[in-house]
Amino acid sequence: MAEINASDVMKLRKMSGQGMMDCKKALAETNGDLDEAMTLLRKKGLATMAKRADRSASEGKVTVKSSGKDTVLTSLCCETDFVAKNDDFKEVADKVADAALQAAPGSKLAEQEIEGKKVSELITELVSKTGEKTEIGDWAKMSEEENTVVGSYVHFNNKMGALVKIVCENPSEKLQKLADEVCMHIAAVKPMALNKESFDQEVIEKEREIAKEQMKDKPAQIIEKIVEGKINKMISENCLVNQKFVKNEEMTVEEAVKDAGGSKIAAFERVAIG
Structure with missing residues (x-):
């Protein structure tokens, strides 16, 4: 030996x-x-x-990072809050965000290389240190274009965050601040869609079936009217543009955006752990 x-x-x-x-x-x-x-x-x-493949990875860290015109929101998941606060874990979470900045939206971050190693290798090395199941969760990437502002936010517990892109004629500090506040709203309120047009039709049909079942004892001639009223209410309450803005409930999110100089919200993303 x-x-x-x-x-x-x-x-x-x-x-x-x-x-x-x-x-x-x-x-x-x-x-x-x-x-x-x-x-x-x-x-x-x-x-x-x-x-530990069958263990639940319901803790971890959401990271936001920007480079040039690109902003990413990534999540690295583990089993315990103790490991999520570990410096080695935080370092890998940061490198996952770096890899996301280099990656195309929707691609597999585990296959991306950063500092000469695949992200999957970094995670394997981290697991050998912590002994916990560790995996990449949801992630999103947004790029500023001409006449747009991208906002970002990560909650203080590092377990949820959001991105939003707002179209405008003239980007400003006021609109940038508002965009970040809209991200805070998205993280907290969890809108299901941007607007009525983008709402998931499968969700609508499922809710329609539930509402009809609940109304089955009502007279047939009023069932449709009541059901559609419930569906319209559900859509309105869960569309970002129609929701009451958490920073000023006298306005909808759409109204707050326009008040700050924006034209419309182009897209949003929410990433959460657990």
Whole structure:
């Protein structure tokens, strides 16, 4: 068996971020080969991931990051709040956001490379340190275009956030502040759609069926009117543009946007953990 010296242990610790004893053990099992020891530590992470695959990853960290005209909102999920507050976890969450800035919307972040490694490798190494199931959750990306403002917000618990894009004639600090406040509204109120036109038709039909079942004892001639009234109310309450703005309930979100100099909301995204 090769002699394991302290300098190699320190070198592997720096490479892997693992504890001294784990590094010493890995080197002992691989006869002092640093590359093989690093592979062994990664395998340890993969084994932990497989073992805990059925666990719930309902904690974690939502991260917002901007570069140039692009803004991303990413989520990295784990099992406990304790790990979510760990510096190693926060570092990987930050790198996931960096990877998202380089990625096309909707692509798999796990396959993206950052600093010479795939995101999936970073997560595997993190799992070998924490022993918890860790996975990338939902993520979103928005890009500012001419005559638009992109707002962002992450709640103080780091478990939910939002992005919004507002069309305007002249971007301003007032509109930028409003855009960030609209994101706060989105994170808290959870709108289901931007407007009536973009509302999920499957959801509408399901709600219509439920309403008809609830009204089945009513006279046939009034059922349709009552059902449609319920559907219109549901749509109105769950469309972002029609909701009462949390910062000023005397206005709808759409009215608040126009009051701040915006023309309309082009899109929004909400990302949450748990």
